[in-house]
Amino acid sequence: MPVDRREFLKIAGAGLGSLMLPISSASASSDPKEAENAFAMLYDAPKCVGCRACQTACKTRAGLSPVKDENNLYEAPMELNSENWTIIKLYDGEDGPSFVKNQCMHCIEPACASVCPVGALEKTADGPVVYHAERCIGCRYCMTACPFNVPKYQWDKVEPFIQKCDFCFDLQAKGEQPKCSEACPTGALISGRRGEMLTVAHDRIGQQPDVYESKVYGEKEVGGTSMLYLSKVSYEKLGLPNLNEKSLPEITWPYMKAVPYVFFGMGGIMTAIYYFTHRNDKEEEA
Numbered sequence: 527m528p529v530d531r532r533e534f535l536k537i538a539g540a541g542l543g544s545l546m547l548p549i550s551s552a553s554a555s556s557d558p559k560e561a562e563n564a565f566a567m568l569y570d571a572p573k574c575v576g577c578r579a580c581q582t583a584c585k586t587r588a589g590l591s592p593v594k595d596e597n598n599l600y601e602a603p604m605e606l607n608s609e610n611w612t613i614i615k616l617y618d619g620e621d622g623p624s625f626v627k628n629q630c631m632h633c634i635e636p637a638c639a640s641v642c643p644v645g646a647l648e649k650t651a652d653g654p655v656v657y658h659a660e661r662c663i664g665c666r667y668c669m670t671a672c673p674f675n676v677p678k679y680q681w682d683k684v685e686p687f688i689q690k691c692d693f694c695f696d697l698q699a700k701g702e703q704p705k706c707s708e709a710c711p712t713g714a715l716i717s718g719r720r721g722e723m724l725t726v727a728h729d730r731i732g733q734q735p736d737v738y739e740s741k742v743y744g745e746k747e748v749g750g751t752s753m754l755y756l757s758k759v760s761y762e763k764l765g766l767p768n769l770n771e772k773s774l775p776e777i778t779w780p781y782m783k784a785v786p787y788v789f790f791g792m793g794g795i796m797t798a799i800y801y802f803t804h805r806n807d808k809e810e811e812a
Contacts, residue, residue, distance in 0.1 A: 561634045564653025565698045566720035566752040567707055568727055571764065572737055573714035574625040576614055580706035580715055584612045584629075587694065587705040608680045608689040612706060617764050624757065626764040627715065629706075630655065630676045630691035631744060632752035637774035638668035638677055646688070647677075653720070653752045654693035662687060673748055673769055693752070723754050730756060749773030 584590075590609050605628075606613055612629035636655045639647040646662040649655050668677045668688060680686035694704035698717070702708075707717040716726070727742040743755035747769045755761065762768055 560651070561653075561750060562719070562721035562724075564634070564720050564752055565632075565693060565695070565717070566653065566723045566754060567693075567704065567715065567717045568723040568754045568756070569627045570714045570716075570730065571624055571626055571755065571757040571759075573712050574614070574627070575712055575714075576616060576625045577711065578614050579709040579711060580627065581610070581612055581614055583705040583709035584691070585610070606676060606678055606690075608678045608683075611689065611691040615765065617759065619759070619763060621759045621763070624759050624764065626755075626757075626766070627706075628765070629753065630693070631674050632691075632693055633748055633773070634750040634752070635748070635773035635775045637671040637673065637748070640775035641667040641671040643667065650695060652695065652699065654695035654698070655690075656692050656695055657688055657690060659687045671774065673767060673774060720750075720752055720754075727754055727756055746771045 588611060590611070612627060615626050615628060617624045617626060632653060632655050636647070636649050639645075639649050639655060643665060644661045644663055646658050647655060647668055648658065664679075664686065666677075666679055666688070669675075669679065677688050677690045679688060694702075694706075697704060703717050707715040710716075716723070718726075724742060724745060727745075731738045731740060731742070737758055739757050739760065743757070743761045743766055744751035744753055749772065755764075755766065757764055
């Protein structure tokens, strides 16, 4: 069925409007003071015993498939997927065994939210990066943009959605801990405000410099994250990527802001093409 020019412009305008809204918000940078007051979590790898209590608590809270064997670490999934929002992985090298917790880093300036064309991923004022399934169009740009390879797609579902940790944002808003940190029996995982967590992390490094690496991972990487790490081995050995301090939205914004102009230009070109290819139809009708 042919679409007249008015309907075409309505559709194009609606699509352009949905794109421009998140793009405009993506350009705004976070206030450093607000970032320090955001919800955050500190993972102390030397204190972790690999019990996976945090992983089980996360799955239970999120209503995901239960862990098949809660007592066998080596049967745990080795990578994040749509059924596992957080996992404990083992590094066993010359420095001895060490565990690491993988989950969404809840970046101060998240690349996933900056590239989402419909605002399905949102950086909240309190820090967590949350997902709105009702807005998602399944483009999976977030999966490509994330430097930590976190968002996962439900490839096996009829109605697939993006899956990732939401930092138990609803519980934190009520003054409660995320379920994973609440379940940790050794104190390897603690939560609070980002400024407080950084103070705790640097105090531990200062008190035991022979136990910890000299830096806190997540303090400055890609503009800073709300998930912070301490380790006794290099962070690269734990599988955490070596990233610079510049936030990714800061890099991608010059390209993203050009999108509305491209759409306006393409809209004009397509309208002109439509007019010239259908002018004979109007003449015949006349």
